[in-house]
Amino acid sequence: MSETLPPLSTGGWFRWIWRQFTSMRTALILLFLLAIASIPGSIFPQRGTNPLKTKEWISGSPTWGPILDRLGFFEVYSSPWFSAIYLLLFISLIGCVLPRVATHWRAMRTPPPAAPRNLARMQSHEVLDDADATALDRATEFLEARRWHVLRGESDGTSWVSAEKGYLRETGNLLFHLALILILVGVAIGGLFGWKGNVIVKTGDGFSDTLTQYDAWGGGRFADPAQLPPFSFTMTDFRVEFDRAVAQRGSPKLFQADVSYKANPNSTSESSTIEVNHPLEVDGAKVFLVGHGYAPHFVVRDSTGNVVYDDTVVTLPQDGNFTSTGVIKLPDASPQLGFDVVFYPTLQPGSIVSGFPAPDFPATYLAAWTGDPGLDTGVPQSVYKLDKTKMTQIGRVPSLLPGQTWTLPGGAGSISLVGYERWASFQIASDPGKEFALVAAVLALSGLMLSLFVRRRRIWLKMSAGPNGTTVIEIAGLNRAEGGDVSADIAIITEAITGKETS
Amino acid sequence: MTPAELAQASNSAIYASMLALTLAMVFFAFSFAAGRRKPAVTTTAEVIESEGGAAVITRTEVIDPIVPGRRSANIAMSLTWLGTGLLLLGVVLRGVWAGRVPWGNMYEFSITAALGILVVFLGFSIRRDVRWLGIFIVIPALLTLGLAVTVLYTEAAQLVPALKSYWLVIHVSAAIICSGAFTLAAAVSALALLRGHAERKAAGAEVTGLTARMPSQERLQVMANRIIAFTFPLWTFAVIAGAIWAENAWGRYWGWDPKETWAFITWVVFAAYLHARSTVGWRGNRASWIAIIGWSTFLANYFGVNLFINSLHSYSGV
Numbered sequence: 001m002s003e004t005l006p007p008l009s010t011g012g013w014f015r016w017i018w019r020q021f022t023s024m025r026t027a028l029i030l031l032f033l034l035a036i037a038s039i040p041g042s043i044f045p046q047r048g049t050n051p052l053k054t055k056e057w058i059s060g061s062p063t064w065g066p067i068l069d070r071l072g073f074f075e076v077y078s079s080p081w082f083s084a085i086y087l088l089l090f091i092s093l094i095g096c097v098l099p100r101v102a103t104h105w106r107a108m109r110t111p112p113p114a115a116p117r118n119l120a121r122m123q124s125h126e127v128l129d130d131a132d133a134t135a136l137d138r139a140t141e142f143l144e145a146r147r148w149h150v151l152r153g154e155s156d157g158t159s160w161v162s163a164e165k166g167y168l169r170e171t172g173n174l175l176f177h178l179a180l181i182l183i184l185v186g187v188a189i190g191g192l193f194g195w196k197g198n199v200i201v202k203t204g205d206g207f208s209d210t211l212t213q214y215d216a217w218g219g220g221r222f223a224d225p226a227q228l229p230p231f232s233f234t235m236t237d238f239r240v241e242f243d244r245a246v247a248q249r250g251s252p253k254l255f256q257a258d259v260s261y262k263a264n265p266n267s268t269s270e271s272s273t274i275e276v277n278h279p280l281e282v283d284g285a286k287v288f289l290v291g292h293g294y295a296p297h298f299v300v301r302d303s304t305g306n307v308v309y310d311d312t313v314v315t316l317p318q319d320g321n322f323t324s325t326g327v328i329k330l331p332d333a334s335p336q337l338g339f340d341v342v343f344y345p346t347l348q349p350g351s352i353v354s355g356f357p358a359p360d361f362p363a364t365y366l367a368a369w370t371g372d373p374g375l376d377t378g379v380p381q382s383v384y385k386l387d388k389t390k391m392t393q394i395g396r397v398p399s400l401l402p403g404q405t406w407t408l409p410g411g412a413g414s415i416s417l418v419g420y421e422r423w424a425s426f427q428i429a430s431d432p433g434k435e436f437a438l439v440a441a442v443l444a445l446s447g448l449m450l451s452l453f454v455r456r457r458r459i460w461l462k463m464s465a466g467p468n469g470t471t472v473i474e475i476a477g478l479n480r481a482e483g484g485d486v487s488a489d490i491a492i493i494t495e496a497i498t499g500k501e502t503s
Numbered sequence: 504m505t506p507a508e509l510a511q512a513s514n515s516a517i518y519a520s521m522l523a524l525t526l527a528m529v530f531f532a533f534s535f536a537a538g539r540r541k542p543a544v545t546t547t548a549e550v551i552e553s554e555g556g557a558a559v560i561t562r563t564e565v566i567d568p569i570v571p572g573r574r575s576a577n578i579a580m581s582l583t584w585l586g587t588g589l590l591l592l593g594v595v596l597r598g599v600w601a602g603r604v605p606w607g608n609m610y611e612f613s614i615t616a617a618l619g620i621l622v623v624f625l626g627f628s629i630r631r632d633v634r635w636l637g638i639f640i641v642i643p644a645l646l647t648l649g650l651a652v653t654v655l656y657t658e659a660a661q662l663v664p665a666l667k668s669y670w671l672v673i674h675v676s677a678a679i680i681c682s683g684a685f686t687l688a689a690a691v692s693a694l695a696l697l698r699g700h701a702e703r704k705a706a707g708a709e710v711t712g713l714t715a716r717m718p719s720q721e722r723l724q725v726m727a728n729r730i731i732a733f734t735f736p737l738w739t740f741a742v743i744a745g746a747i748w749a750e751n752a753w754g755r756y757w758g759w760d761p762k763e764t765w766a767f768i769t770w771v772v773f774a775a776y777l778h779a780r781s782t783v784g785w786r787g788n789r790a791s792w793i794a795i796i797g798w799s800t801f802l803a804n805y806f807g808v809n810l811f812i813n814s815l816h817s818y819s820g821v
Binding site: 024025027028031032034035038039041042043046048049076077187196245246251252253254255275276277279286288290427429431434437438441442444445448449452453 | 739756758760761800
């Protein structure tokens with residue numbers, strides 16, 4: 001701009017800003033911002049983990065919903081402001097730590113500074129007045145054997161030893177901060193190359209790991225859905241038990257899925273049991289049991305008397321007692337039919353919810369609809385929802401028990417409840433960055449412990465001639481960490497010099 | 504013993520412990536009030552503290568009649584030991600009754616957390632004279648126990664499948680020790696703030712009032728720093744252990760579940776504390792406030808997330 005300004009100005013300003021940015025104060029402020037910015041994600045439902053609730057929240061609050069959505073309150077941890085805070089924090093961290101790595105590297109290769117003139121002013125101070133002339137040699141030998149950095153010298157006619165130890169404190173500190181960056185790298189690897197999918201499998205049914213078999217699948221930018229590991233499994237049995245004691249009635253006691261699996265189409269089949277905390281690890285992926293429910297079995301005949309449906313329908317639990325809902329869509333029946341299904345594992349007559357999660361008294365509520373379920377419009381539809389815009393209800397039945405048949409009004413056909421099966425939902429996930437992140441986390445923890453538990457301290461010894469030809473040794477020390485104390489170090493050195501126990 | 508007898512014994516031990524702790528609280532309060540009356544003896548109390556090991560006992564004998572409230576503080580300490588022993592018995596019996604580690608629901612977490620607070624305090628009291636701190640430890644422990652036996656009480660039940668893992672022992676025990684240590688650090692920090700206020704008011708003269716018998720503000724701050732420096736790595740460990748467990752149970756090691764989020768917030772706040780301690784202008788009162796905020800985020804996580812927010816960690820079984 002102006003030629004009268006000194007040429008260093010821009011660079012100077014930049015350096016000043018950089019210094020401010022990498023200062024501890026900035027780090028502090030960014031840490032606070034990070035803590036505060038994390039809070040909304042625990043209060044508002046998050047799209048990533050709970051898309052349904054998020055949708056409900058937004059539609060339930062027409063004023064605030066869209067505004068908060070625009071501001072990223074339903075995807076806090078990937079929102080621009082949250083990302084900005086942690087990226088700034090990490091840049092500040094790098095800017096602070098890298099120069100310190102260089103400084104520390106030099107400090108470790110430099111001997112400690114010379115002993116100060118007046119040792120009596122130090123934190124801890126001892127005087128031995130009956131030492132002999134070799135005391136400093138012994139002290140040096142003792143300190144070097146214990147990996148102290150030692151410098152010997154003479155000034156003002158006294159010879160001295162200066163020793164420093166505890167460099168690991170700063171090493172640990174730097175390791176901790178660098179390992180935090182590595183954790184972020186591990187998270188990023190998982191985010192880019194990892195994938196996960198969900199699938200519901202009924203007892204007796206199988207699953208093979210291809211994209212089309214998943215109910216939902218999501219992967220990182222570099223995760224290739226065409227290259228999924230080619231394993232497959234069949235769920236041979238599923239067991240559930242619920243607590244019947246009064247205290248925690250209805251809470252699950254056990255759920256286990258027995259599977260037989262193949263790592264690839266050519267390998268031999270093996271069997272395993274998947275339960276919570278015991279996923280199946282196969283071919284780099286992990287199969288987790290995440291949920292379960294009921295699939296009632298129906299037979300439907302249409303007006304012509306033909307069987308148009310003979311299958312189990314997956315119903316999704318809506319409450320802790322497994323009141324479960326699902327739908328049947330029969331666009332090819334004559335007339336076109338649709339059913340709302342509510343399955344009660346334990347029917348409580350007169351109530352619209354199940355009384356217990358186990359199938360003590362199973363029954364279904366049914367509502368029958370005729371008309372076009374809108375399956376050929378090309379618009380993707382949920383298999384758990386009936387599009388009723390072009391349908392009309394023809395009747396309902398509050399409780400159909402297994403073995404019972406409901407004849408539909410108007411001669412539209414009939415529906416019978418044959419029984420029920422169980423289904424289990426599995427999450428299948430692969431995170432190639434998790435081992436990396438774990439190693440980084442362990443490094444961070446190790447660094448942290450070094451930086452907090454190792455004490456950086458200096459010890460000085462000075463030898464001078466005392467009265468009557470004796471040798472006087474002064475020992476002093478300084479702990480550079482706050483509130484620290486070097487008297488223990490001084491005690492063992494004194495002991496090493498004099499050969500006597502001090503206490 | 505039959506299960507019913509075990510249950511009865513566990514509950515009785517916990518009630519007896521609460522009785523002992525309540526008495527301890529009363530005696531701590533006595534000693535506190537007595538300390539207010541005659542602040543002149545502060546210096547002698549300081550001397551005792553700098554002595555190490557066996558010397559303390561002989562010195563106390565001499566000073567005992569002089570320092571007001573010392574006797575009731577000693578009675579209070581004995582009662583705290585008794586209460587802690589009874590509580591330990593209650594927690595162990597609870598575990599025997601349930602046939603597993605006693606960390607299956609919020610009642611059990613709470614009684615163990617109260618035990619954690621007391622054990623950390625008593626552990627500290629072996630090394631140094633922290634009788635002045637007693638009342639600030641016994642009160643939160645009693646509040647936690649009171650809440651546990653009234654609001655949170657549940658019969659022992661089997662663990663839900665999600666908790667059946669050896670990680671329960673590793674992850675939860677680390678978190679419980681942290682709960683005790685964070686409480687201690689917050690109490691010491693709050694006292695540092697009070698004491699600092701009194702010191703400024705005294706303006707160089709002898710400090711009077713409630714905080715007269717306590718160590719100097721600077722020493723309180725150093726003490727809080729030490730506790731947090733010990734606890735922060737343990738908390739880091741608890742979070743990492745939780746992440747490993749989460750990976751094994753839910754298929755991801757970090758998913759911003761509310762419990763995880765608040766554990767992270769606590770971690771960040773205490774990280775800020777450690778940074779504040781080495782930042783000019785932040786070492787003093789501001790650092791103390793940060794320690795108190797950190798403890799509050801821990802409480803928010805324990806009570807708020809367990810009771811009010813729908814989280815994967817909601818095993819509270821209240």
